[in-house]
Amino acid sequence: MAEVFFANTRCKPHRGMEVKLGELAERVGLSEVIGRRDIVAIKTHFGEAGSTAFIPVLYLRRLVSMVKDLNAKPFVTDAGTLYVGSRSNAINHLLAAAAHGFTQETLGAPIIIADGLKGHDFVEVGVDGELLSKVKIASAAVHADALLVASHMTGHELTGFGCAIKNVGMGLGSRGGKQQMHSDIKPNVNAEKCTACAECLRWCPAGAISLEGKGKERKAVIDQDKCIGCGECTVMCFEGAIAARLSTSLDVAQRKIVEYAKGAMKGKEGKCAFFNFLLHITPACDCWDFSDAPVVEDIGVVASRDIVAVEQASLDLMNEKAGKDVIGGIYNAMDWTAQLEYAERMGLGRRDYELVPIDE
Numbered sequence: 001m002a003e004v005f006f007a008n009t010r011c012k013p014h015r016g017m018e019v020k021l022g023e024l025a026e027r028v029g030l031s032e033v034i035g036r037r038d039i040v041a042i043k044t045h046f047g048e049a050g051s052t053a054f055i056p057v058l059y060l061r062r063l064v065s066m067v068k069d070l071n072a073k074p075f076v077t078d079a080g081t082l083y084v085g086s087r088s089n090a091i092n093h094l095l096a097a098a099a100h101g102f103t104q105e106t107l108g109a110p111i112i113i114a115d116g117l118k119g120h121d122f123v124e125v126g127v128d129g130e131l132l133s134k135v136k137i138a139s140a141a142v143h144a145d146a147l148l149v150a151s152h153m154t155g156h157e158l159t160g161f162g163c164a165i166k167n168v169g170m171g172l173g174s175r176g177g178k179q180q181m182h183s184d185i186k187p188n189v190n191a192e193k194c195t196a197c198a199e200c201l202r203w204c205p206a207g208a209i210s211l212e213g214k215g216k217e218r219k220a221v222i223d224q225d226k227c228i229g230c231g232e233c234t235v236m237c238f239e240g241a242i243a244a245r246l247s248t249s250l251d252v253a254q255r256k257i258v259e260y261a262k263g264a265m266k267g268k269e270g271k272c273a274f275f276n277f278l279l280h281i282t283p284a285c286d287c288w289d290f291s292d293a294p295v296v297e298d299i300g301v302v303a304s305r306d307i308v309a310v311e312q313a314s315l316d317l318m319n320e321k322a323g324k325d326v327i328g329g330i331y332n333a334m335d336w337t338a339q340l341e342y343a344e345r346m347g348l349g350r351r352d353y354e355l356v357p358i359d360e
């Protein structure tokens, strides 16, 4: 059974969260994961321009300093996005990161966009999954010796929740890889609900939506050939007229993300550690240009060497804190457990775990 270490949000003099992160790293055995002179990718998400709930720079800086203390060489990383936003190429991505306070100076380590200038730098990795035999992983992640994953727990419109598995799987896929993961998600417009407000047109990064018809018959229509399956329109339609809640395709997307996560960690068996930050847990992910109010009170940070166990423990802690199924309450038509079940089946880790609190 995997151990998951848990630091709650309570702090006191000389034992703030930065200190507690050090204790978590010690308990998780970071010195066994990271060897002397290892090049260590610290995978995070710098937040889309406008979002505010991403992991604070001070916590990432602490992770960087712990890696340096082990005489290893850390770099902080993420890969470009599929959609047109503030992080779709490396230049914009670095500028967006800097705007949120993430720079070499503040982090104490360089930032390297893992899939290069335009998302074309990737390595094909064999995963022998149920859906994909090979995946396209951002090259800097593949070439790193070890992987330290810092994930902010959020709800997610396509996967129910997004944390370590999504941070690694979707997050370290190259642009082509992200396209592959999204390709089965093709939303449709419910014409009866559509008011032709055109909000979805503004947000669609692929120009796949148009308004057709006249007068009361004027409705949004999605060109399924142009749609890249990013799912943005499903959230931006406040009339609830666009549904991507096709459980089969969403299940496929979740399983592909797991296969990508397997690819990103391949060759790094025993060389990965995961820190999930259960702080300001928003209903939608940090890829949006806003951060909504949290859906549950802040919980703390969990850490493990098992990516499945750390996710399961994070979700259990959320539900325990809220006294209800938090993700199920937001995305009730989605079976968000699919990614955990499949990750366990693919051998990424185990859903049973022992929670070890580090506070008294």
Ligand code: SF4
Pocket (backbone or CB within 6 Å): 189, 193, 194, 195, 196, 197, 198, 199, 200, 201, 219, 220, 236, 237, 238, 239, 240, 241, 242
């Ligand atoms: S945002 Fe919704 S209501 Fe507005 S045009 Fe698009 S589908 Fe119709």
Ligand code: SF4
Pocket (backbone or CB within 6 Å): 187, 203, 204, 205, 206, 207, 208, 209, 222, 226, 227, 228, 229, 230, 231, 232, 233, 234
């Ligand atoms: S999912 Fe929606 S927003 Fe994304 S490309 Fe398709 S139609 Fe456009």
